[in-house]
Amino acid sequence: MNAVELEGVRQRYGSMNVLHGLDLQLAEGEVLGLFGHNGAGKTTTMKLILGLLQASEGRVSVLGQSPHDRQVHRQLGYLPENIVFYPQLTGRETLKHFARLKGAPAAQVDELLEQVGLVEAANRRVKTYSKGMRQRLGLAQALLGTPRLLLLDEPTVGLDPIATLALYRLVDHLRQQGTSIILCSHVLPGVEAHISRAAILAHGRLQAIGSLDSLRDAADLPVRLRAAGIAQREAWLQRWRGEGHVAQPLGDAGVEVTLRRAHKLGLLRELLAEGAPDDIEIHQPSLDDLYRYYMERAHHAPAEKKAQPEEAMA
Numbered sequence: 001m002n003a004v005e006l007e008g009v010r011q012r013y014g015s016m017n018v019l020h021g022l023d024l025q026l027a028e029g030e031v032l033g034l035f036g037h038n039g040a041g042k043t044t045t046m047k048l049i050l051g052l053l054q055a056s057e058g059r060v061s062v063l064g065q066s067p068h069d070r071q072v073h074r075q076l077g078y079l080p081e082n083i084v085f086y087p088q089l090t091g092r093e094t095l096k097h098f099a100r101l102k103g104a105p106a107a108q109v110d111e112l113l114e115q116v117g118l119v120e121a122a123n124r125r126v127k128t129y130s131k132g133m134r135q136r137l138g139l140a141q142a143l144l145g146t147p148r149l150l151l152l153d154e155p156t157v158g159l160d161p162i163a164t165l166a167l168y169r170l171v172d173h174l175r176q177q178g179t180s181i182i183l184c185s186h187v188l189p190g191v192e193a194h195i196s197r198a199a200i201l202a203h204g205r206l207q208a209i210g211s212l213d214s215l216r217d218a219a220d221l222p223v224r225l226r227a228a229g230i231a232q233r234e235a236w237l238q239r240w241r242g243e244g245h246v247a248q249p250l251g252d253a254g255v256e257v258t259l260r261r262a263h264k265l266g267l268l269r270e271l272l273a274e275g276a277p278d279d280i281e282i283h284q285p286s287l288d289d290l291y292r293y294y295m296e297r298a299h300h301a302p303a304e305k306k307a308q309p310e311e312a313m314a
């Protein structure tokens, strides 16, 4: 059973159609990164999964049930983009309050405060918390009741680099325990190692979905290879240029070659066997590069493929 299944989902707000036949599956224990521009439809997708919205068309299934099922609700955790707390309550009181609402064991409150690094601030009022501390409290709230499916909307907003890494480690840990996770973010660097697949949404349509490797294969963006201290640099540059690669000198005895992915291993083998480099660096297209590529493609798609008030649906 998939943790989430969306089939042909359309969502309209008045005459504005913001999701256009979305198909999406999340396997149990998978971490899906959901990325897209402002207004692409990420939060709307999360709200449909949470049962906060009713799809205008299409099928939404969560943990094998309707997202409106009460049993399903108990197994979901959600960190909204802008979480608001009662400022007068302390961190501990806040979590106790949410635990009661969610029917989660009160004993979990202290465990979670520890897990998100808020033990020392637990008895301080939330109004004295920094943005990052409020975000961590929001995360603890989402983890109450040990959810099977966790939805994180911009979880790294307000977190410093160390706290961001701690959040990603927590995501890894939850994934090992079998939690299914959808993580929306505009912060792409750093997240790639912690997701199983990436989904790129633009104008209410899924532009790409898959592992980073499969997206790299599909986009076929060039790989950059830098080598230092190679013998007979000029001869190598000419050879590579003759083979159609973009090659240029770098520093005293270094080179930079930009080439198709399919040529990477062949070129590396030759270089290692004959060029005796001191060092080699390979720069694969990053998630950021892939995101830009798919956004650019979506931007140049015909106008009817972008989310506008949809005449055809009206």
Ligand SMILES: Nc1ncnc2c1ncn2[C@@H]1O[C@H](COP(=O)(O)OP(=O)(O)OP(=O)(O)O)[C@@H](O)[C@H]1O
Pocket: 013, 016, 018, 036, 037, 038, 039, 040, 041, 042, 043, 044, 045, 081
């Ligand atoms: N309640 C609403 N009523 C009318 N339009 C809405 C409503 N909620 C969202 N929208 C519109 O739906 C579209 C998708 O919004 P959504 O919040 O899902 O995007 P998002 O990808 O989460 O954006 P962001 O990255 O800015 O949070 C936007 O055009 C937004 O203005």
